[in-house]
Amino acid sequence: MASAFLSIVQQIVRKGSLKLTLANGETHTIGDGTGEPVVARLADQEAEDAIRRDPAMRLGEMYMQGRFILEQGNIYDFLSLVKQNTTNEIFDFKMAALLLGRIAWQQLKSRVPVNRNKHNVAHHYDLSAKLFDLFLDEDWQYSCAYFEPPGIDLDEAQLAKKRHIAAKLLLEPNQRILEIGSGWGGMGMYLTEATEGAEFTGITLSEEQLKVSRTRAEKRGLADRVRFELQDYRTMTGRKFDRIVSVGMFEHVGIGHYGNFFRKVSDLLDDNGVMVLHSIGRPKPSFGTNAFIEKYIFPGGYIPSVGEVVLPLEKAGLLVKDIEILPLHYAYTLRHWRERFVARKAEAVALYDEQFFRMWEFYLAGSEMGFRWDELFILQIQIAKNQFAVPDNRNYIERNEAKLKEFEATRAPLEKVTF
Structure with missing residues (x-):
């Protein structure tokens, strides 16, 4: 069965060169091959699933924990590669709902008259x-x-x-x-x-x-x-x-x-x-x-x-x-x-x-x-x-x-x- 994470990444990254090793050990080359290659690896299935469900939060967390690993290029190179492809970015309903929920919570906190400065x-x-x-x-x-x-x-x-x-x-x-x-x-x-x-x-x-x-x-x-x-x-x-x-x-x-x-x-x-x-x-x-x-x-x-x-x-x-x-x-x-x-x-x-x-x-x-x-x-x-x-x-x-x-x-x- 094809990885849901891989499918999303393939839809996003159309330009550039990303070599990605999934949690199951499969390695895939993604993009059109232009530019300096970025080589990344997911350490375990839980990390792969977490990033797929909530990339805005969990990519950084998995990188912090050493479970999203850059083997060639650095974290800026990876983020830049993804960002330059964001016209193709795919959001599902759950991700959109998560984003809207966070916005609502941040807006509420910013207006509560409690001094947390x-x-x-x-x-x-x-x-x-x-x-x-x-x-x-x-x-x-x-x-x-x-x-x-x-x-x-x-x-x-x-x-x-x-x-x-x-x-x-x-x-x-x-x-x-x-x-x-x-x-x-x-x-x-x-x-x-x-x-x-x-x-x-x-x-x-x-x-x-x-x-x-x-x-x-x-x-x-x-x-x-x-x-x-x-x-x-x-x-x-x-x-x-x-x-x-x-x-x-x-x-x-x-x-x-x-x-x-x-x-x-x-x-x-x-x-x-x-x-x-x-x-x-x-x-x-x-x-x-x-x-x-x-x-x-x-x-x-x-x-x-x-x-x-x-x-x-x-x-x-x-x-x-x-x-x-x-x-x-x-x-x-x-x-x-x-x-x-x-x-x-x-x-x-x-x-x-x-x-x-x-x-x-x-x-x-x-x-x-x-x-x-x-x-x-x-x-x-x-x-x-x-x-x-x-x-x-x-x-x-x-x-x-x-x-x-x-x-x-x-x-x-x-x-x-x-x-």
Whole structure:
């Protein structure tokens, strides 16, 4: 009897070259033979059946457990091969029902008035700082880099990202700056050192990130100008800021809370203030998050479309002053991260275990595939209350970046954080 799994794979993979060994030991060559071959093997029948029934969740799980094995090519090569054939993808009724059920559950969770932000953040960002040190740049930027000019390395691209955002913030002396989701402190220290007399506040829900950020600020002699706090943006009161920045945090807000987010931004932003929001975006609403990513990597996360962001922003009384789409830059960033992470596999396994390493590799590979083939992008929105807070052209961005490069040339080198 023909394998149901094989039949589905044959209907999906029409282009490319896949050599697949089933659980019963049969080997089949699938596709038109073009491109670099990918060779995969299923270790047992239970793994084969699980992937057939629920590929969105179970492929990653079987890879984690070492039961879906790549013998030639890597997990990115396999995912990319499948994705390039998705016009032929086949869904049966059970798979469609499973997908709709997950979407409904995620939509419900995003609207329940229970604050699980700290729990969700801790799931990912309170992992050992040593893990992130394996693959991030020297400043620990865990968000999309800006590869401009093309061909620069990861450290240069992350510096270019900070410079590009700072230029859009229109920094001036003695400003009060807030970062919502302050990571490991790199953006905050950059903005503070680039702005004479600036007072910076960074808020995070990650205790691990808070510890690292405070240590780094103290070592750079910035403790009197840079304050990092364990703080939920929703409960902030009593302060106004001239500039607000949020990089890679909005994806964790949840689609049911966008209105609350922008109303709080409106409360915190000075009437003549400027904000830059940097977030992953997508071309159209998806209503749900990939099942594997939701369970193992970013619980509660959601990637919005431009329309899903702009509507609640405008309803909060804020003005969109500039929107920039950065396509493919995150694919380049994730490729750097994945290659650096895989190169230090032994250290990652020593920190956790082999299964954790494969889970993280699958996450990085799947995310890279999404930005390269699913049309995901980075969305940068410049926000204000006053239409005169921002110039009437974009020439100032290039001018400000040139000034920031002068600052960078005299800035003290970043110190290595040790654990």
